[in-house]
Amino acid sequence: MLVDNGVNGDSRVQKEARSAAEAGWDVVLLGRSPDKKEHTWQIGDAQVRLVRVPAPLRRRRHEYRRAILRAPLAYKPGPLAAYRKQKVKAWRADLSIRLVLARRSGGLGALRLLPARLAARLLSRWVGLRHRQTRRLDERRKAMTSPLDRFTTAFWQRTMGDRAWRRLDPGLWDYELAFGKEIDALKPDVIHANDFRMLGVGARAKLRASAKGRTIPLVWDAHEFLPGLKPWDPHPRWHVAQCAHEKEYARHADAVTTVSETLATMLAERHGLSEQPAVVLNAPDGEISPEQAAEPVPDLREQCGIGPDVPLSVYSGAAAPQRGLDIMVESLPRLEGLHVAFVVLRPNSDYMRSLRTRAEELGVSDRVHILPYVPHYQVVPFLSSADIGVIPIHHWPNHEIALITKYFEYSHARLPLVVSDVKTMGDMTVKTGQGEVFEAENVDAYVRAVEAVLKDPKKYRDVYETSGLLEQWTWEHQAAELDAVYTKLVTGSSRGER
Missing domain, CATH: 3.40.50.2000 (Glycogen Phosphorylase B;)
Structure with missing residues (x-):
């Protein structure tokens, strides 16, 4: 079972893991660690493992390049602009203290500091100008509203179609590189991918297993209608990238579950699904365990x-x-x-x-x-x-x-x-x-x-x-629906071997 968050706070995923384990499935729930450490715990008989997801691809490639034509005076991307601005501030602070001491001592000490003070002032203005250009360039790159930005976004969509997410949001690969090896090592009988980011991770794991002669059914649990989602990432390429990613991999799902009949119909129409998704409402537990x-x-x-x-x-x-x-x-x-x-x-x-x-x-x-x-x-x-x-x-x-x-x-x-x-x-x-x-x-x-x-x-x-x-x-009623989906996909396997 895959989810792109830290599990805590996601009641649907927690209930899915617990109820599937209670039904006899051997459940390993892989989520994203909120820090640089891996975490493990149990939800009933289900094992939870939060894996580290380094995110070096979160920044798009153009954000690492200088923009000679758009901002010729801007510093190169990275910490240099902040470093240079702080360095000049430190120099001027030092000169101000040296001036205080020189005036206290009398003589020509204060006069000797004049060239350095003038140079520091000029350099401060120069660095400030370059720092402002760097900041404005960063803001333009985040907004991506220029004609060139709109053209490149449309270009990748037109030329690559659903594969355009690779250019528009390469950060999706960070999830693959963190989760993929973990899934392969588990050699699962069923992969349950929650929501749109994990859909691609699960589909690629299924395809890798197929290349090695293993058949792994993929269940996609769609929590949202992605085209209608208000993007939680303001970057203008984020939403179109997620939609393209979802469309590319939806066809690899062997079964789809979702949260309402209306959404089930919309998903079937958008992705041309051969079967209507099963509805698993995110209802509360009718009963809770003794320890709870x-x-x-x-x-x-x-x-x-x-x-x-x-x-x-x-x-x-x-x-x-x-x-x-x-x-x-x-x-x-x-x-x-x-x-x-x-x-x-x-x-x-x-x-x-x-x-x-x-x-x-x-x-x-x-x-x-x-x-x-x-x-x-x-x-x-x-x-x-x-x-x-x-x-x-x-x-x-x-x-x-x-x-x-x-x-x-x-x-x-x-x-x-x-x-x-x-x-x-x-x-x-x-x-x-x-x-x-x-x-x-x-x-x-x-x-x-x-x-x-x-x-x-x-x-x-x-x-x-x-x-x-x-x-x-009640969740007990919904859990039976989910168990039926799993069972249908692995018909003929022994429940005792799960």
Whole structure:
């Protein structure tokens, strides 16, 4: 099983590994180490190994070259510009101290320093000019908006097609060079590649094994519709490179799993798949293991410092501007007494700090609580003491097509929902009646939705008593689907040999 992150914080991958091992598969989950060390641990009977992924190819080839025509005075790429600027500063600092000492001693010492001081001033201006050109060149290379940059991007796409990622984002090779040898050494019976970067790694491992006479089925678990993803890397070549990489290797997948029926249909159409992808929802565990159950669950309200009667709304999950969390802060002056809890992976990220600053400006900082993640098997009981579960995401193609993890977590916590009007979640919320839907990014509509839920929370909680609603939204049900995919691919092999 392959994933391009550090596993912690990725509940879907953790649950896949644990449940597959419980079903009798010998699972090794390979992830990316967050530092220069390798890490190993167990998730149930599944072994987790985080491998080092050196990234020298992350910088594109042109970033190592001087740009004689575009910036003739810029220093060559690398640390030289910063070194030269700092060196001149140090020289001038030294001369200023020598001048102080010379003046204290009297005589002609200060006069003798005049040529050196003049030279240092001139050199400082010259180095400053070159440093500014270097910085501007770096900025242009990151933006890549010049006619030449646009031409070269289009040139590689036109001439290389789906193979263009090799030029547009060679950093994808860093994953291959780190993971490939690890996979080959394991000689797996099935490769399960999570998401688009690991798809290529898994496909190439499958092809290498085939060349040696071994057949390894490849399962591609598509978490997102990549063309509709808001790029998390701002480089203008990143997104087109990932899309090309995915298209090149999608045809090598023997089975595809994904997170919703809508996304399954979109993937089948985009990649010309012979079979509709199997849907494996990222639902919470219906049951947890004895060792997990033995761990005490933190108290959400205690961590917020509030009592049981204080109204509390919660957001749990990834934190980014397109997730729309700002509306929960902006609305607080109009929602008297309501507290907000953000349960996020990085409580001190730039985005969360900006929300904290905005809360201070609005005078509501005492009602905003930013908390770290808890283990995925504790999420549901942890959130259950809140009054409202909020999903305020903006309209992006990927946001329209799935019931995301937190939707199921809030549901199992039996929280009334306040959801923006993205299609799939908005439609489901209207269908079940488990919450209110508001127009995304509209503070007035959001306030009305929250007020409606707080006015009659029992109306929404009663929906969860509907027979079968939550039973189908459990990971145990989804794990059976995943196990069926594996079993179909290796029909005829002995489960005892896995």
